[in-house]
Amino acid sequence: MHFDLAIIGYGPVGAAAANIFAAKDFNIIVIEPKKEIWDIPRAVHFDGQVQRIFQSMGIFDQIEKIIDPIMGINFINRSGKNLLSVGFEDHPKLNGYFEGVMFNQPKFEEILRTNALKYNNIQFELGSYVSSLEALDDINNFEVINNSTNEKSNFSSTYLIGSDGADSFVRKSLGIKMHDYNCDQDWVVVDYLVDDRYEILDKSRYQICDYKRPTTLLPITDNHVRWEFKINPDDDVDKLESEENIRNFMSPHMWRINPDIDVNSGKLIRSSKYTFHGLLVDQFREKNSFLIGDAAHQTPPFLGQGLCQGIKDAHNLCWKLAGVRDGNFNKKILDSFNDERKEVNDFMIRTAIKQGDVIGSQDRLKAFFRDMFFMFAKKFPKALSALKFQYSWKFHQGIMDNELYPNEINGVIIPQPDIDIRLDGKQFDQFIGESFALIIFNEKQSLIKDLSAIEAIKFYKNNIYVLDDNHPFMSDGKLASWASLNNVSAVIIRPDKHVYGCCDSEDMLQKVENLTKKLHNDLKI
C-alpha cells in the first residue's frame, strides 16, 4: 500500500506532525510500537511560539486547560539566600501567549492523539515497528512488523518522517551521523506529587545554585513538582534513585513549596538518572526522508526546548512539503528545511549548554562570580539583558531575504497581536492565513490598488494587508512598535509566520516588487 507520507514514531513530536500534516491533506501512515501513551512526563515547558503552532492546529483551547504560566524564576545560593528573582508575569507576549508555560505531558499527548483521530486520512499501525527502510529518490519502501503477531507488512510512501526518538532507526538506516557537543552531564530527574493536604504556595521556579549539588525545583501543573539534582562523581549510584535518597535531596528545599509541608508526605512518581546530551544530526534530510524531534537533536533540558523545537521542525517542514506536493514550489526548497532547522537547533543546544553551565557550575570560583553577578543584577536589573529569557530562534539562511534589504527581523517570527483581538472572528495568524502574505504599515489604503498594478504582486493572490494606526491588529501597539523599532514599512510573511523579507518606506513599492521577484525566484518550479 502506498501513502503520501509515513510518520515513523508516535511520541509527542510524531503525534504533533500527524496532526499538522493531516490538516494539509497528506494521506498518512503512522507506525509506533507502543499502543499507549507513556504516563510519566519528560517535557514540562512550552514557549510562546509553540503555543502559536497549537493555535494554527486549532487545539489551543484544549491546551489552555493543561498549562500554567511560569510566574518567575528565583536564583538561590547554597545557603538558601535569594540571589535574584525575575518575574515573568508582565513580560511582553510577543507571540500572543505567555513566553513560558508548564504543561502535563501525558494530557498533552492525549489531546494530540484524540485530535488526530478526527482525520480519516491517517492510518494508524500502533503496536508495530519499522524493521527495514529503503530510501530512494522519490519513494520510501519499508517493512513493518506487528509486535504481538510478528506479522510483516510492506508499505511505501512518497515522503517519510523519522520521529522515532533519540535511538532513531530511521536516522541510522539513512546513514545520518550526529555531531556530539560533548557536554554530557548526569542528573537525577524526579517527578513528585504534593499531598492534597498542602497547597503549592509559590509557583515560581527555583534554581538552587549550590555548587555542591546544583538543584532545580519546578512546580509544573496541579500538584506536580519536577526536581532535578546534579549527580556528583562520589555519589553511590546504586542508591541514587532510591526514595530515601531522593527525599534527602528534597528535604532542605521542601519548605519553599509550603512551609508546613511534611518532608515525608506526597508521592514520588519517578526518579530516574539521565545523562543530558547535546547531539545534532549532520543533515535533517536524505532524499525524500526527513528527521524531526529527538531523532534529529537532543539537548540538555535547561531551556525546556527539545520538544518545542521538535514541533517547530514539523511545522517548518509541512508548508514546504505541501507546496512541493502541489507543484507550487521547486523541490530544492526542501534543502531550506535542513538549513533553517540545523541553525536554530544548533543555537538551541549551545544556549542550553551555556545555561546549564551557569546554573550547574561546580567550580567554586566560577560559582562565586556567578552569585556576585546575580546580586549585582538584583540591584541593577539592566545587567540582566546579558541573561536572556526569550529567544527569537532566528535563522540566517533558508527561504528569506539576506541580500536585497538585510534586516535583523528577516528569519524571525512576526509578533502576534493580543489573541483576544479578532477580525472576522479570526486571530491575527488565522486572519493572514497560511500562504505568503504581504503586510504594509501605512495610512494609505489606496496602496493596495497601486500594488495590484504590479505584475509580480499577483503572487500573493490578494493576501495583502495595509494596516494603519486604527486597524484592530494595531490596537495593542505590538506590531506598531515592532515595525517602528525595525524601520519596517512592508514585510513579507511566510506561511509559518517567519519574516521572509522587509523594507523601509523609501521607494517602498519598488522594493516590494524586488523582494517579491526574489521570493518567486527562490520558490519557482
Ligand SMILES: Cc1cc2nc3c(=O)[nH]c(=O)nc-3n(C[C@H](O)[C@H](O)[C@H](O)COP(=O)(O)OP(=O)(O)OC[C@H]3O[C@@H](n4cnc5c(N)ncnc54)[C@H](O)[C@@H]3O)c2cc1C
Ligand atoms: C528530563 C527532561 C526534561 C525535558 N524537558 C523538556 C521541556 O520542558 N520542554 C521541551 O520542549 N522538551 C523537554 N525535554 C525534551 C523532550 O522530552 C523530548 O525532546 C521529546 O519528548 C522528544 O519527543 P520525540 O517524539 O521526538 O521522541 P520520543 O518521545 O522518544 O518518541 C519516539 C517514538 O518513536 C517510537 N519508535 C522508536 N523506534 C521505532 C521504530 N523502529 N518504528 C516505529 N516507531 C519507533 C518510540 O516508541 C517512541 O514512541 C525534556 C527531556 C528530558 C529528558
